[in-house]
Amino acid sequence: MTAILELRGIGKRFGAFAALDDVGFDVGEGEAVGLIGPNGAGKTTLFNVITGFLPPDAGSIRFAGQSMDRLAPARRVACGLARTFQTAMVFPGLTARENIAMAVRQHAGDGLRWFGGTRAAAAAAQTAARLLGDAGLAHRADTLLCDMSHGERRMIDALMPLALSPRLLLLDEPTAGLTRAESDRLLGILRRNHADTALLLVAHDIDIVFGHCDRVVVMDLGRVIGCGTPAEVREDAVVRRAYLGTMVG
Numbered sequence: 001m002t003a004i005l006e007l008r009g010i011g012k013r014f015g016a017f018a019a020l021d022d023v024g025f026d027v028g029e030g031e032a033v034g035l036i037g038p039n040g041a042g043k044t045t046l047f048n049v050i051t052g053f054l055p056p057d058a059g060s061i062r063f064a065g066q067s068m069d070r071l072a073p074a075r076r077v078a079c080g081l082a083r084t085f086q087t088a089m090v091f092p093g094l095t096a097r098e099n100i101a102m103a104v105r106q107h108a109g110d111g112l113r114w115f116g117g118t119r120a121a122a123a124a125a126q127t128a129a130r131l132l133g134d135a136g137l138a139h140r141a142d143t144l145l146c147d148m149s150h151g152e153r154r155m156i157d158a159l160m161p162l163a164l165s166p167r168l169l170l171l172d173e174p175t176a177g178l179t180r181a182e183s184d185r186l187l188g189i190l191r192r193n194h195a196d197t198a199l200l201l202v203a204h205d206i207d208i209v210f211g212h213c214d215r216v217v218v219m220d221l222g223r224v225i226g227c228g229t230p231a232e233v234r235e236d237a238v239v240r241r242a243y244l245g246t247m248v249g
């Protein structure tokens with residue numbers, strides 16, 4: 001499988017504390033990789049390093065065959081490396097369609113002309129409507145975000161970066177606060193309707209990760225302690241001792 005993301009020897013220290021220590025793994029094109037590990041394992045720190053928000057102290061990141069090491073976050077997004085928007089980027093007083101259309105236009109570089117009523121605005125609204133339709137949310141397109149359920153808003157959070165048609169989407173706990181059925185629906189949509197977009201998914205519910213990911217990487221104390229298919233990781237003695245032992249029967 002061709003790798004879309006290649007991480008090698010990533011290290012990140014906060015003072016004397018090593019939050020990431022020699023982290024290395026690949027994500028293949030269109031592959032869904034789960035990233036699991038206990039609180040403080042370094043998962044979010046790794047996302048911040050991959051997206052360019054935190055400079056690593058060691059190691060290298062290649063994306064789509066190109067070194068990301070010197071690229072600013074926005075340049076990485078332009079290469080097709082997207083992450084879920086911070087909740088603060090979502091406008092509760094706008095409708096679902098308007099929020100996603102905003103993300104489309106921001107990506108196109110004409111976010112400031114949002115209120116211009118141009119042809120670009122119509123095209124962005126159309127893209128937004130298509131994404132909502134794919135997610136089974138067409139009937140909610142004109143609903144204000146503040147009137148939507150937590151599950152629906154999480155869905156919108158995940159749809160926003162898809163407006164960019166990314167080659168890799170980093171999802172940091174997108175299913176937090178969702179029911180199992182809502183989580184399955186969200187991951188099902190991402191995998192089914194956006195099969196060309198590779199996923200790197202952090203979630204604490206390991207059944208969600210094992211159920212939807214092709215491969216799983218396990219971290220503990222800043223290091224990768226296991227990697228493989230869900231079945232392999234479930235059986236891995238080191239992983240079971242360090243992390244899964246109490247969680248998997």
Ligand SMILES: Nc1ncnc2c1ncn2[C@@H]1O[C@H](COP(=O)(O)OP(=O)(O)OP(=O)(O)O)[C@@H](O)[C@H]1O
Nearest residue numbers: 014017018019037038039040041042043044045046
């Ligand atoms: N800016 C920072 N300054 C100092 N320490 C930090 C900083 N960011 C993270 N850390 C520490 O690095 C470690 C890894 O944190 P990180 O948030 O990456 O863990 P995580 O795996 O995402 O955990 P969780 O599952 O709770 O989200 C933690 O011990 C955390 O306290």
Ligand SMILES: [Mg+2]
Nearest residue numbers: 043044045172
């Ligand atoms: Mg985290």
